[in-house]
Amino acid sequence: MSPQSAAAGRAAEAPDLAIETASLVKTFGETRAVDGVDLTVPTGTVYGVLGPNGAGKTTTVKMLATLLRPDGGEAHVFGHDVVREADAVRSRVSLTGQYASVDEDLTGTENLVLLGRLLGHHKRTARDRAAQLLEAFGLTDAAAKQVKHYSGGMRRRIDIAASILNTPDLLFLDEPTTGLDPRSRNQVWDIVRAVVAQGTTVLLTTQYLDEADQLASRIAVIDKGKVIAEGTKGELKASVGAGSVHLRLRDPAQRPEAEEVLRLALDATVQREPDPVALTARMGTSTSDTAAEQAARALAELARCGITVDNFSLGQPSLDEVFLALTGHDTEAGSTTGSTEASEGEVAA
Amino acid sequence: MSTATTTENKELAPVSAESLAALLVTRERPPRPSALSASLTFGWRAILKIKHVPEQLFDVTAFPIMMVLMYTYLFGGALAGSPREYIQFLLPGILVMSVVMITMYTGVSVNTDIEKGVFDRFRTLPIWRPAVMVGYLLGDALRYTMASVVMLTVGIILGYRPDGGVVGVVAGIALLLVFSFAFSWIWTMFGLLLRTEKSVMGVSMMVIFPLTFLSNVFVDPSTMPGWLQAFVNNSPITHVSSAVRELMAGEWPTAEIAWSLGWAGLLILVFGPVTMRLYNRK
Numbered sequence: 001m002s003p004q005s006a007a008a009g010r011a012a013e014a015p016d017l018a019i020e021t022a023s024l025v026k027t028f029g030e031t032r033a034v035d036g037v038d039l040t041v042p043t044g045t046v047y048g049v050l051g052p053n054g055a056g057k058t059t060t061v062k063m064l065a066t067l068l069r070p071d072g073g074e075a076h077v078f079g080h081d082v083v084r085e086a087d088a089v090r091s092r093v094s095l096t097g098q099y100a101s102v103d104e105d106l107t108g109t110e111n112l113v114l115l116g117r118l119l120g121h122h123k124r125t126a127r128d129r130a131a132q133l134l135e136a137f138g139l140t141d142a143a144a145k146q147v148k149h150y151s152g153g154m155r156r157r158i159d160i161a162a163s164i165l166n167t168p169d170l171l172f173l174d175e176p177t178t179g180l181d182p183r184s185r186n187q188v189w190d191i192v193r194a195v196v197a198q199g200t201t202v203l204l205t206t207q208y209l210d211e212a213d214q215l216a217s218r219i220a221v222i223d224k225g226k227v228i229a230e231g232t233k234g235e236l237k238a239s240v241g242a243g244s245v246h247l248r249l250r251d252p253a254q255r256p257e258a259e260e261v262l263r264l265a266l267d268a269t270v271q272r273e274p275d276p277v278a279l280t281a282r283m284g285t286s287t288s289d290t291a292a293e294q295a296a297r298a299l300a301e302l303a304r305c306g307i308t309v310d311n312f313s314l315g316q317p318s319l320d321e322v323f324l325a326l327t328g329h330d331t332e333a334g335s336t337t338g339s340t341e342a343s344e345g346e347v348a349a
Numbered sequence: 350m351s352t353a354t355t356t357e358n359k360e361l362a363p364v365s366a367e368s369l370a371a372l373l374v375t376r377e378r379p380p381r382p383s384a385l386s387a388s389l390t391f392g393w394r395a396i397l398k399i400k401h402v403p404e405q406l407f408d409v410t411a412f413p414i415m416m417v418l419m420y421t422y423l424f425g426g427a428l429a430g431s432p433r434e435y436i437q438f439l440l441p442g443i444l445v446m447s448v449v450m451i452t453m454y455t456g457v458s459v460n461t462d463i464e465k466g467v468f469d470r471f472r473t474l475p476i477w478r479p480a481v482m483v484g485y486l487l488g489d490a491l492r493y494t495m496a497s498v499v500m501l502t503v504g505i506i507l508g509y510r511p512d513g514g515v516v517g518v519v520a521g522i523a524l525l526l527v528f529s530f531a532f533s534w535i536w537t538m539f540g541l542l543l544r545t546e547k548s549v550m551g552v553s554m555m556v557i558f559p560l561t562f563l564s565n566v567f568v569d570p571s572t573m574p575g576w577l578q579a580f581v582n583n584s585p586i587t588h589v590s591s592a593v594r595e596l597m598a599g600e601w602p603t604a605e606i607a608w609s610l611g612w613a614g615l616l617i618l619v620f621g622p623v624t625m626r627l628y629n630r631k
Contacts, residue, residue: 138362
């Protein structure tokens, strides 16, 4: 669907909501795993739920997928209440959990045929569909092998294949790439894009910021059971600042001077990188100038002061920075920013 | 099977975006399967698991053979004059005892399965909710049948001669299967309730040992003290083993059959809903 037609569709009628929750709560003993979550997910998009381990992402997904009963608040999926109309919800959603949601003792084919039958397909249709899916997912060679002998990437694939036996209207992907190598991760991303391209709404939870950045159009940042920020990627990034300038100087001795120049020229917070010639300036939001205009001004100013810049790049703020700014603490997933700061701290101590 | 390492190293075939897109185009869904069809599909899953891990049949082959041999020769001479004499009385009872003992593996398999991700998928399917559990029990019914056939074969080799013939024997086994299916709901409940496989085993033993031994499987209860007779004569195991014994002997024990079926109905009525409640809550 082109952006224009999508926009036209939205204009013509009120946007349909795939998910709508209000003050959703789930407690486990003393802990409030989910503590008043409000989400609004329009259909046809990838909605990212981003947060560190234990933030309440999986619990939220389980409540939306009718696996857990909320202790408070309400949740509707395509207008159906997840508790009172659980069966109506179940017929339209699929879940790919954090751990492979297929039977490890059975083969790839057997798993897909089993689920196909449970979804009401006749034996022959179920078999055909299983074979086609295995083919599309590049698993034909492994079709007759027990899933317990599959590699991590193959498990993810069979798992997602099992989720789209019937094309779901809403697909929950709970940390779909956790523990995968970069290649397999890219392949999972390709699958997600293909699924969304056909009109399925995806709710993706992840603790990897670049994953949300790559796939999601809107993102909710969740921490300690609460949504602490929500918006498009652009909005979230803008909330942190206009962007940042990364510089590499020729002469490390000029770094303190360059730092001062940048601070004055850009209204920026300037950070020294571990590399003795590198600096990062995070631009403020006080002027209406674009990031590029500000950066150009800064470069001119540096040249006027006789500071030689070897290398220069202008970056949008990363979601790492967004997360850090929002929560005041780092993601436990080990973002690059976090580890650098930690190691600097150790050196200083 | 050493496929694990080879599959890891082998280059995965790429995902085909076009064929994937073609597969996703159809948005129509077949009507949801009937309760029976869903249960049978889960039963098929249980059979597939037996196919992949045939070692799990050990408990329905070796164990029953051991039970028949052990008790026939251990008690035979003392209780009935000779093992051959005793087995005419013992075999239907030991059949009931062994199959009821085997039912506890249902709890263990539910317990080990529930921790796995696949259960989450089953629970998000729009199907008749008890189908997963019924599927287990259907798979187990097959195992009970195997155990019964094995024991009967051993019994006949040792000299057991049922007067009821094929009809009586089949009727006896059928009644036993119905009862065991009902009895298994106790274990599905414990399988969902208890946290570890070991505790499921522990609780099962605590229930099964007294229940099966304190019955008329080995001896006529009339020599037992009165308080024990009160328990033994009213135990479901006694009713089932009397019914099976008489059916196999060519009689039609209406009262005992009614008692057995009544107990079966009660067990399902009590433990079925509890199991489903736990399953929905898990």
